Structures are given as C-alpha cells and as structure tokens.
Amino acid sequence: MQEPLLARLSQFYRRTQAVLVLAILFPTVFTTAVGIVSLALYSEVKDIIFGVLTITFAIGITLGFIIVVLLTKKSQELALKQTLFLANVSHELRSPLTAIKMYAQTMERGRTPENTDLCVQQILSATDRLDRLIQQILEWKRITNKSESIQPRLCNANLPAQDTVDHFLSTHPNADEYLTIDFMVEPPEFELDRDSLERALYNLLDNAFKYTGENRAIGLTTRMVTEATKVDRFFEYRVSDNGQGIPSEHLAHIFDVFYRAEGTLTGASGVGLGLGIARSIVVSHGGSIFVESEVDRGSCFIIRIPLTHTKKNNENGKGTKKST
Structure with missing residues (x-):
C-alpha cells in the first residue's frame, strides 16, 4: 500500500512542477525577447531603458522561479518522508493490535493452562511493542516542540550504559546470550542527563537487535577518548553488531528522521525515529554521533560526549568491566 501512495504523490509533485515551468517559462522568454529586440533595434534612451528594465524583470522572474522550485522540492521530500512515516506507524500499530485480538479470541474459544499462559505472554509482548512505539512518537514530539530540555546532573559516565543494559535485558529475552558489555574501569563523572542518554543508547541497542540474524x-x-590535540577529551559509548551492515549510499542519511533504508535491509519493524531521536539527544549534550559500517560485516554506532565539569570518581562511582 505504501509504494502506490508514494508513487501517486511523486507524480502529483512532478506535474505541479511542470505546470510551474510552463506558467513561468513562456512569459519569461517572451519578456526577455522583447527586451533584447528593444535594445537591438531602437537607439532612443527610453527604448534602451525599457529594454534594460524588461530584461531585469525577466531575470528576477527566473530567479524567483528557481527559488520556488527549490522550496517545492524540499517540501516534496519532507511530505514524502512524512507520508512514509504515517504509513509505517499505521503498520506498526496494526501488527500488535492484530496479535492482541487474535490471542484474546483464542482465549475466548477455549481456556487451558497452557493455552492461557501462551496467549497472555504474547499479549504482553504485543502491548510492550505498542508502548515502545508510542513512547518513541511522544519523545520525538517533545524534541521537535522543544517542550522538554535535558537536565544535566553530575553522574558516573557508565550509569547510562548500565541502565540501558538493564532495560534491554528486561525487554529482550535471552539477550544475555548475545550481548557483551565492556565498561571502562573507574570512569569519570561529568554532567549529563542520565535518563535521556539511556534512551539514546537503548535505541541503538534495539536497532542493532533488529538488523542482526539468529x-x-x-x-x-x-x-x-582524547583528540590528537590532547586538549579535548570525550567519553565514548560504542554499540556494535555483526549484522548485515549499511550500504555506503545510506550512511549520510541514516540519522535523518523518517528515513529508512528500504530495499536494502531486511523487513525490520520501526518507523524511522529511533536514530533521529538518538542524534537529537546526543547533540543536546554537545556531543556527536556517527556510524562505521561494512556490508555483511556489521555496524558500530559511536556516541562521543565532551567531558565538562568532570570530577574524579569516588568509591560509589567506580565502573566495572564485565560481560553478560
């Protein structure tokens, strides 16, 4: 359903641009021709002035037309992304709702202990999926409306990562079988928003889960991390996976909201907000986020937060190095 809708929208925008071209091109060409003829055939001052003004007017129309086309193209791209986003949201909402309805009907037809346990488990899983989707949409709304700013507090740099691991283990059964953590021993303390950074890291972990196989x-x-100047210091969070990787042509847009590398990746669920939210959170900390990826080898998403207002660790803030 998504492709025909996007194709129709693209066709509509192309036709609109064609109408604009025809509506402006012919009058502009005619006006320019009149100005050139006036300059070439007549020598009186008023005719020369008329010719110059006519050509200037034509140039102004042309420049205005170019600006309109560029703005229209940008609006077209945004509209197409938003349309795809709405289509993805509809699909993502429909899937768990369908599962909830199906398992509820199964329980209604006949209840056995085994049947009930399975249905309840699947219904809870579907509601968790719905909750994550709704939370992502609400978070993106808060970010775009700037209704919620980060609340930096002096914090052990490992704590957002540990919170992320705890959250991920609670929402992904058997995650301890494939998730490995390696935390810096005795990390620094610096000002960060622990909750928002945990959400950014969780989005990266969840994204890695979606695009890796069995x-x-x-x-x-x-x-x-210390830069070559040995002046700027950063704390780095790295989320790596052995998935299918990201083709190079998609790397420049992978953090754009609504963007999904359709046609090259598996049919993983999602609406294209997770990485955009992660980038917004990282940028609000004054940091940067980027990805290193190789097709069929995997990806590594890297967050770097500049260390400001650092403080030497106390005993309670020491990190550990471990694997789950």
Whole structure:
C-alpha cells in the first residue's frame, strides 16, 4: 500500500512542477525577447531603458522561479518522508493490535493452562511493542516542540550504559546470550542527563537487535577518548553488531528522521525515529554521533560526549568491566 501512495504523490509533485515551468517559462522568454529586440533595434534612451528594465524583470522572474522550485522540492521530500512515516506507524500499530485480538479470541474459544499462559505472554509482548512505539512518537514530539530540555546532573559516565543494559535485558529475552558489555574501569563523572542518554543508547541497542540474524552478537563499550590535540577529551559509548551492515549510499542519511533504508535491509519493524531521536539527544549534550559500517560485516554506532565539569570518581562511582 505504501509504494502506490508514494508513487501517486511523486507524480502529483512532478506535474505541479511542470505546470510551474510552463506558467513561468513562456512569459519569461517572451519578456526577455522583447527586451533584447528593444535594445537591438531602437537607439532612443527610453527604448534602451525599457529594454534594460524588461530584461531585469525577466531575470528576477527566473530567479524567483528557481527559488520556488527549490522550496517545492524540499517540501516534496519532507511530505514524502512524512507520508512514509504515517504509513509505517499505521503498520506498526496494526501488527500488535492484530496479535492482541487474535490471542484474546483464542482465549475466548477455549481456556487451558497452557493455552492461557501462551496467549497472555504474547499479549504482553504485543502491548510492550505498542508502548515502545508510542513512547518513541511522544519523545520525538517533545524534541521537535522543544517542550522538554535535558537536565544535566553530575553522574558516573557508565550509569547510562548500565541502565540501558538493564532495560534491554528486561525487554529482550535471552539477550544475555548475545550481548557483551565492556565498561571502562573507574570512569569519570561529568554532567549529563542520565535518563535521556539511556534512551539514546537503548535505541541503538534495539536497532542493532533488529538488523542482526539468529547468530547475533551485540556489544556495548564505554571508554575515554582524547583528540590528537590532547586538549579535548570525550567519553565514548560504542554499540556494535555483526549484522548485515549499511550500504555506503545510506550512511549520510541514516540519522535523518523518517528515513529508512528500504530495499536494502531486511523487513525490520520501526518507523524511522529511533536514530533521529538518538542524534537529537546526543547533540543536546554537545556531543556527536556517527556510524562505521561494512556490508555483511556489521555496524558500530559511536556516541562521543565532551567531558565538562568532570570530577574524579569516588568509591560509589567506580565502573566495572564485565560481560553478560
């Protein structure tokens, strides 16, 4: 259903641009021709002035037309992305709702202990999926409306990562079989929003889960990074996986909202908000986020947060290095 709708919208925008071209091109060409003829055939001052003004007017129309086309193209791209986003949201909402309805009907037809346990488990799983989707949409709304700013507090740099692991283990059964963590021992303390950074890291872990197969291996690492100048220091969070990787032509847009690399990746669920939300959170901390990826080898998403207002760790803030 998505492709025909997007095709119709694209066709509509192309026709609109064609109408604009015809509506402006012919009058502009005619006006320019009149100005050139006036300059070429007449020598009186008023005719020369008329010719110059006519050509200037034509140039102004042309420049205005170019600006309109560029703005229209940008609006077209945004509208297409939003349309795809709405289509994805509709699909993502419909899938768990269908599952809930199906298992509820199964329970209604006949209840046995085994049947009930399975249905309840599947219904809870579907409601968790719905909740994650709704939370993503609400978070993106808060970010775009700037109705919620980060609340930095002096914090052990490993804590957002540990919170992420705890959250991920609670929502992904058997995650301890493929998730490996390697946290910096005695990390620094600096000002960050622990909750929002945990959400960014969770989005990266969840994204890694979606795009890896049965033999998945996902890693979460924290470490200190010092730039070549040895002046700027950053705390780095790395989320790596052994998935299918991201083709190079998609890397420049992978953090754009509503963007999904359709046609090259598996049919993973999602609406194209997770990475955009992660980038917004990281940028609000003054940090940067980027990805290193190789097709059929996997990807590594890297978050770097500049260390400001750092404080030497106390005993309660020491990190540990471990694997789950």
